Amino acid sequence: MNEERKILLEAEGIKKYFPVAGTLGKVVNHVKAVDDVLIRLYKGETMGLVGETGCGKSTLGRTLLKLTDPTAGKIYFDGEDITDYSESKMRLMRSKMQMVFQDPYTSLNPRKRVGQILEEVLSIHKICDRKDRMSVAMDTLRKVGLRPEHYYRYPHEFSGGQRQRIGLARALILNPLFVVCDEPVSALDVSIQAQIINLLQDLQRDCNLTYLFIAHDMSVVKYISTRIGVMYLGHLLEQAYTDDLFGMPMHPYTQALFSAVPETNPHIRKTRIVLKGEVPSPLNPPSGCVFHTRCPYAMPICKTVPPCQKEISRDHFVSCHLYDDEVSQG
Numbered sequence: 001m002n003e004e005r006k007i008l009l010e011a012e013g014i015k016k017y018f019p020v021a022g023t024l025g026k027v028v029n030h031v032k033a034v035d036d037v038l039i040r041l042y043k044g045e046t047m048g049l050v051g052e053t054g055c056g057k058s059t060l061g062r063t064l065l066k067l068t069d070p071t072a073g074k075i076y077f078d079g080e081d082i083t084d085y086s087e088s089k090m091r092l093m094r095s096k097m098q099m100v101f102q103d104p105y106t107s108l109n110p111r112k113r114v115g116q117i118l119e120e121v122l123s124i125h126k127i128c129d130r131k132d133r134m135s136v137a138m139d140t141l142r143k144v145g146l147r148p149e150h151y152y153r154y155p156h157e158f159s160g161g162q163r164q165r166i167g168l169a170r171a172l173i174l175n176p177l178f179v180v181c182d183e184p185v186s187a188l189d190v191s192i193q194a195q196i197i198n199l200l201q202d203l204q205r206d207c208n209l210t211y212l213f214i215a216h217d218m219s220v221v222k223y224i225s226t227r228i229g230v231m232y233l234g235h236l237l238e239q240a241y242t243d244d245l246f247g248m249p250m251h252p253y254t255q256a257l258f259s260a261v262p263e264t265n266p267h268i269r270k271t272r273i274v275l276k277g278e279v280p281s282p283l284n285p286p287s288g289c290v291f292h293t294r295c296p297y298a299m300p301i302c303k304t305v306p307p308c309q310k311e312i313s314r315d316h317f318v319s320c321h322l323y324d325d326e327v328s329q330g
Ligand code: SF4
Pocket: 251, 252, 253, 289, 290, 291, 292, 293, 295, 296, 297, 298, 299, 302, 307, 319, 320, 321, 322
C-alpha cells in the first residue's frame, strides 16, 4: 500500500500564533493555536485529523492552504516551497488547493444562484471563456450528484446534504489536487452523512484527490482515513495508518480519546480512561510535554522537556517520553 507513495504536501515546524492585544493595543501574549507541527500528505490518500474542539485542527488546515500565513515553519506543495508565496502567486496555486467547510449554508452567498456561485470561482481564477463556464458548472453539478436545473436555484432552496454537495462542487470546479475537508459532515443527519462520505470517496477515486479530513467523530474518521493524526493543544501527538492507530494507540492521549469511542463488537469490553482536569489554555500552554498536566504516566522529565516525534514502528509516529530509549530501558 505504501511502496510507491509520492508526497503531495509537506509541512515542517509549522506554528500559528495569534497575537493578543492588551489595553493600549500592545501585544501582550499569543494564542498558540498550532505549535511545531510536522505533517506529510501522500498523493491520493485521506489523512484524518482528530482531537477535541479548539485543539488547532482547523487552524492547521487553513495554514496548510495558506489561507492564513504560518508564524514559522515551511510548507511544500507538489515539490514547491510555497511558504513565502505572495497573495497573487497563491491565487494561482489555490486552484490546486481547496477547502470544504462545515456549514455550507453560511459559506454560500444566499443572493446568488448556484450557477453564479460556481461560475464566479471560474471567473476569479480566469479559467475558461465566459461562454464555456455554464457547461463546466453544469458538469460539476452532475459530478456531485445534483441535477442541471439546480443551476438556477438559490442556496436556501436546498437541503443540508444538497448544500454540502454545492460546497463540494465549488471546491472541485477548479480540479484541485488537495482538499481540506473541515468537519464536512458534522452538521448533517447520520443518513445524509453516509451519502456525503461515499460521494467524497467516489470523487477521490475519480479525480485523484488528496484529502485532509478534519472531524471529531472518530467512527467517521476511521471509516474514511488512510492515516490519522491526533492533535492536542496545537501539537500533533501521534500519527499512523488507521488500522495501526486503532489497533495499538501508543500516546496516552490517543489511548484516552479512543477509549471513549463506543465499541460495536459486543464481545469486546473497553475500559474508559477518564482524564483529570481541563484542557489548558493555548494562551499559556504547559511547559515540556503539553499533555503532562493530564497524563496518567507523567514523569519529571515531562514537565520540562518537550518530547520529539519518533517513528516507533513503520509510519507510526509518537511524541512521548515513554518511548525514549533511556526511559524504555530504565
Ligand atoms: Fe505523558 Fe510524559 Fe508522554 Fe507527555 S511525554 S504523554 S506527559 S508520558
